[in-house]
Amino acid sequence: MQRSLTASLFCALTALTPLPSLAQTAEPAQPAAPAVACGGDLTAFLDGVKAEAVAQGIPAAAADEALAGARIDKKVLSMDRGQGVFRQTFLEFSKRVVSQARLDIGRRKMKDHAATFAKAEADYGVPAPVITAFWALETDFGAVQGDFNTRNALVSLAHDCRRPELFRPQLISLIKMVADGDLDPETNTGAWAGEIGMVQMLPKDIIAYGTDGDGDGHVNLKKSDDDVILTAARFIQSLGFRKGEPWIQEVTLPDNVPFEKSGLGGNLKAQDWFALGVTPRDGNTNFGQLDAALVLPQGRFGPAFLTYPNFAIYLEWNKSFIYTTSAAYFATRLAGAPPYVKGNPEPGLDTDSMKALQTKLQALGHDVGKIDGILGGGTRIAIQKEQQRLGMPADGWATPALLNAL
Known part of the structure; x- marks a missing residue:
């Protein structure tokens, strides 16, 4: 999940092929001098991390347990420097990720955990399809969670002087999770950038938003579906999700749409678009008073959507326009919408x-x-x-x- 640092392992291209997360793809400018300590002798570096953790009230014994045996994982650093780029079109990407198998599993999950999803919506205002779509795209419902040792991944990235200000706080949070009995530093695995569990959250966010859904006294995002559902809902709420409102809606277009008003920067109301002849395929015009942007992922001859304020949470999760539009569309399919009309887009550019x-x-x-x-x-x-x-x-x-x- 994404907020400031939070990175995600987007397992969306295929069941086993992760996409680069925002913390991977949105590379910040390199500071002239790191704002936090990094580099140098690893033992001295870890001593400094321990001292910082203890200063924050974490027991020294927990810091010792968390950091014992820590090492630099060169593969993590290689992954951090060799991030792929995202070049697929919306039709290519969405066709691959919104598969019938994922839809079937998602609907079964929503049925099997109906009570937990109902609590998530009652407590946090986030409906089941929104949570389930992210759950599917992040890890294929837990099938692909990553096999990097989380402690070593965060030690590697915090020690490295490329982005220590982002990863050192995550390492401190991991130590707190060890202190709370929620993480085994020797065996816990996840994505290369330190994300953990079925919705791929970093330690700092797990501490802030982790919710015990199964009543066992712990937050286990690697194995507990109920913990995943409530934690994801709570996090999505923190991003500003508005209860009872749509996020995206497929529409059909007349020939004379003022396309210059389209795009995420548009400032019309949905009712303004309706008055211009933009027509929701589901016939629902009940949200005409909401701000709405007309988005055309592959131009005027391809699929067309109105995005509403709740679409902003998708952009908080990941900045890729294609990923976020696909994730939002996936959620509408889980909510009962039909497949989009592909249209006949003009050829793009290589x-x-x-x-x-x-x-x-x-x-x-x-x-x-x-x-x-x-x-x-x-x-x-x-x-x-x-x-x-x-x-x-x-x-x-x-x-x-x-x-x-x-």
């Missing part, structure tokens, strides 16, 4: 052509971020502006026609 387009956009004064061949948020905004300037439908989709026009 990586080299996308880089060429980004280079042209940058030369025109647009901020597209890194020239990486990825159709990210900054590139979409720049595309819309140029499409509008050129008299083209401003749907934010990168096409050969736009590249040629520029």
